[in-house]
Amino acid sequence: MALLEVNEVSKSFGDFAALDRVSLSVPKGSIFGLLGPNGAGKTTLIRIVNQITMPDQGSVFLDGSPLAPNHISDIGYLPEERGLYKSMRVGEQALYLAQLKGMPKSEAKAQLKVWFERLEIGHWWDKKIQELSKGMAQKIQFVVTVLHLPKLLIFDEPFSGFDPINAQVIQKEILRLRDEGATVIFSTHRMESVEELCDHIALVHQSKIILDGNLTEIKRAHLSNRYKVGVECADPEQTLKAIGEKFDIVPSTFKSVYKGVQFSLQLSEKDNPNEVLTGLSHYGMIYHFVAEVPTANDLFVQAINQDKR
Amino acid sequence: MKHLGLIITREYLNKIRNKSFVVMTFLSPMLMVALISVVAYLSSMNNDTLKDIKVLDQSGYFGHLFEDRQQLRFEILPDMELDQAKALAEATAAYGLLYIPKVDSIAALQKGITFYSTDTPALVVTVGIERLLQRQANALVLRENGIDDKAIEALYFNVSTQLETFAGQETSKLGSGLKLVFGGAAGYLLFMFIIIYGNMIMRSVIEEKTSRIIEVIISSVKPRALMLGKIFGTTLAGITQFAIWVVILGVFSIIASGVLGLELGTGVSMAQDAGQLGDTGSQEMAAAVAKEIWQLPLTNLIVMFFLYFIGGYLLYASFYAAIGAAVDSETDTQQFLLPILMPLIIAVYVGVFTVIEDPHGTVSQVFSFIPLTSPVVMLMRIPFGVPLWQQIFSVLLLFITFMGTVWFAAKIYRVGILMYGKKPSYKELIKWLKY
Numbered sequence: 001m002a003l004l005e006v007n008e009v010s011k012s013f014g015d016f017a018a019l020d021r022v023s024l025s026v027p028k029g030s031i032f033g034l035l036g037p038n039g040a041g042k043t044t045l046i047r048i049v050n051q052i053t054m055p056d057q058g059s060v061f062l063d064g065s066p067l068a069p070n071h072i073s074d075i076g077y078l079p080e081e082r083g084l085y086k087s088m089r090v091g092e093q094a095l096y097l098a099q100l101k102g103m104p105k106s107e108a109k110a111q112l113k114v115w116f117e118r119l120e121i122g123h124w125w126d127k128k129i130q131e132l133s134k135g136m137a138q139k140i141q142f143v144v145t146v147l148h149l150p151k152l153l154i155f156d157e158p159f160s161g162f163d164p165i166n167a168q169v170i171q172k173e174i175l176r177l178r179d180e181g182a183t184v185i186f187s188t189h190r191m192e193s194v195e196e197l198c199d200h201i202a203l204v205h206q207s208k209i210i211l212d213g214n215l216t217e218i219k220r221a222h223l224s225n226r227y228k229v230g231v232e233c234a235d236p237e238q239t240l241k242a243i244g245e246k247f248d249i250v251p252s253t254f255k256s257v258y259k260g261v262q263f264s265l266q267l268s269e270k271d272n273p274n275e276v277l278t279g280l281s282h283y284g285m286i287y288h289f290v291a292e293v294p295t296a297n298d299l300f301v302q303a304i305n306q307d308k309r
Numbered sequence: 310m311k312h313l314g315l316i317i318t319r320e321y322l323n324k325i326r327n328k329s330f331v332v333m334t335f336l337s338p339m340l341m342v343a344l345i346s347v348v349a350y351l352s353s354m355n356n357d358t359l360k361d362i363k364v365l366d367q368s369g370y371f372g373h374l375f376e377d378r379q380q381l382r383f384e385i386l387p388d389m390e391l392d393q394a395k396a397l398a399e400a401t402a403a404y405g406l407l408y409i410p411k412v413d414s415i416a417a418l419q420k421g422i423t424f425y426s427t428d429t430p431a432l433v434v435t436v437g438i439e440r441l442l443q444r445q446a447n448a449l450v451l452r453e454n455g456i457d458d459k460a461i462e463a464l465y466f467n468v469s470t471q472l473e474t475f476a477g478q479e480t481s482k483l484g485s486g487l488k489l490v491f492g493g494a495a496g497y498l499l500f501m502f503i504i505i506y507g508n509m510i511m512r513s514v515i516e517e518k519t520s521r522i523i524e525v526i527i528s529s530v531k532p533r534a535l536m537l538g539k540i541f542g543t544t545l546a547g548i549t550q551f552a553i554w555v556v557i558l559g560v561f562s563i564i565a566s567g568v569l570g571l572e573l574g575t576g577v578s579m580a581q582d583a584g585q586l587g588d589t590g591s592q593e594m595a596a597a598v599a600k601e602i603w604q605l606p607l608t609n610l611i612v613m614f615f616l617y618f619i620g621g622y623l624l625y626a627s628f629y630a631a632i633g634a635a636v637d638s639e640t641d642t643q644q645f646l647l648p649i650l651m652p653l654i655i656a657v658y659v660g661v662f663t664v665i666e667d668p669h670g671t672v673s674q675v676f677s678f679i680p681l682t683s684p685v686v687m688l689m690r691i692p693f694g695v696p697l698w699q700q701i702f703s704v705l706l707l708f709i710t711f712m713g714t715v716w717f718a719a720k721i722y723r724v725g726i727l728m729y730g731k732k733p734s735y736k737e738l739i740k741w742l743k744y
Binding site: 014050051052069072075077079081082083084085086087088096097099100101141144145 | 311312315316319323327516517520521522524525526527528529530727740
């Protein structure tokens with residue numbers, strides 16, 4: 001079941017087409033990566049979902065019903081360009097923003113306490129935003145986004161402004177929120193995060209969707225049947241030549257504590273990897289035999305380059 | 310509109326809790342009153358000093374006339390040379406020396422009289438002395454022509470024209486003066502308020518843009534709600550400040566006038582010396598002022614003041630909000646501010662120059678209907694009596710226009726708050742109206 005359905009949405013600003021018949025489907029309880037180069041149309045799409053802008057054509061459905069004003073309290077949005085009222089105090093500001101999202105003040109207060117304990121920032125309640133460091137402010141920004149217990153969370157570059165340790169903390173919280181039932185849309189250029197977190201992805205390029213679906217399935221579809229192989233042997237040059245006569249290989253290097261030959265092995269459709277493995281074992285101890293799986297980064301670059309042609 | 314109350318509350322509290330607001334609200338009226346009191350006190354001190362005037366009357370016509378009055382002490386000198394008299398006056402640090410030369414005919418007195426002093430004498434003194442001399446000279450001429458003293462006395466009576474409107478309402482010169490003051494004060498107050506609070510709104514919008522909080526808020530509320538909440542919240546803060554000022558000024562004026570009660574008295578005597586008001590005592594003066602104030606259409610003035618205050622302020626406030634949304638920083642606001650302030654400045658000029666001369670003339674009337682200038686101009690006209698239908702029509706026009714400008718401003722606001730980096734021009738803004 002899809003929590004968010006975008007159907008053939010188009011949006012133009014004057015002569016500039018920001019979105020061209022964009023459709024996607026975000027499954028409930030998933031972490032969905034919305035990827036794409038700068039200027040592709042991601043922010044416009046996100047703004048449409050948040051009802052900040054209206055589409056020229058197409059429709060958006062949240063949890064089965066067409067997008068309506070009451071959905072505002074069901075969505076939590078962390079924009080890429082974000083900030084808070086500098087001279088307002090943390091506690092007061094968080095409550096104000098939660099109330100704007102439709103959460104009653106008392107509930108907001110209770111939830112805020114939970115988050116303050118969780119992130120160990122209880123002593124910040126009465127501090128003004130301008131008194132906090134950037135990383136601290138970003139934490140508050142995150143809390144403010146999720147405070148009203150929305151069904152759909154949209155994070156645009158959530159990790160910017162965080163050091164590696166705090167980025168981990170936030171990542172943990174995002175996963176926890178997903179486990180507690182929220183659906184997460186996640187826009188970022190940090191491909192490692194996409195690898196670690198996303199179940200589904202959609203790639204936007206020049207106002208169109210050029211790739212979308214379950215990440216694992218996409219990767220599987222893009223498998224090239226290549227393997228990275230490492231064989232321990234006494235005479236690397238000889239071994240490499242010998243193997244090269246029997247198999248389709250390209251020398252390659254990757255970090256390892258073992259000494260020997262390293263190469264990229266291309267198998268054909270009819271080759272059985274197990275048989276190949278046994279065949280290679282004659283040349284020495286095989287310490288590395290891993291299928292080359294395209295990373296999200298690889299998929300991104302590949303798809304963009306293909307679309308450009 | 311959803312959450313409008315919440316937004317208004319936040320904007321209101323944000324303004325009220327600001328340190329500069331508190332300082333401005335409580336300190337400035339005190340400063341003003343203190344300033345006025347000091348000035349009044351100093352000038353009254355000045356007026357209390359007795360002015361010692363020596364009189365050398367060689368003509369013999371005036372001697373007995375110079376009686377001490379208020380701060381003027383006349384000392385008639387025995388016959389001596391002019392130089393001697395001057396030396397004496399300087400030596401005794403007299404305020405001045407009035408020299409009336411020996412003349413052949415009374416007519417010659419027109420040019421011969423000289424007042425010697427160390428510095429330029431106060432206008433009040435000069436005019437007072439001239440009046441005395443004038444009166445006596447006139448009497449002498451009449452006597453020369455055979456009119457007896459009793460008849461001469463009867464000649465001098467104060468003519469003051471009674472002023473009454475066709476409707477039978479009594480008015481007076483004092484009343485005219487007061488109307489001017491009230492109308493002018495109301496118009497000017499509105500002008501200042503619009504500028505100060507309009508600026509606050511504009512700055513608040515710009516701050517939300519630069520801190521990027523707007524990106525977060527805009528996913529929760531509609532831009533129009535945010536804009537209106539900001540305008541109303543700031544308005545309430547302004548009204549609060551205004552109310553506090555009224556209270557403070559009221560309290561202080563009562564205290565101050567009690568302590569420096571002489572103020573009013575010396576002011577009156579100054580006017581008397583200048584011969585402008587005839588012989589009314591200071592008490593009567595205060596009563597006259599009070600009477601005139603009560604004769605002003607006070608209810609009309611107060612009710613209209615509020616209506617125009619709200620309408621005019623809201624009209625301009627929406628402009629300020631739109632400008633704030635269109636720019637990225639305060640420095641870019643200049644090109645937009647000037648044309649917005651122009652009508653306001655024109656309104657004040659029209660009010661001061663035209664309304665005073667001709668409150669019900671064409672220019673005054675026209676400008677009291679044009680929504681951009683009506684708040685100021687109409688308020689200045691009201692003390693002079695404006696037909697009710699004109700007032701109602703003008704107010705309605707103002708409020709309808711306000712709704713129109715809010716509509717435009719909201720469109721620009723909506724686009725502007727998420728637009729960065731573009732140096733906005735008027736052409737650009739028109740494009741935004743179509744988005």
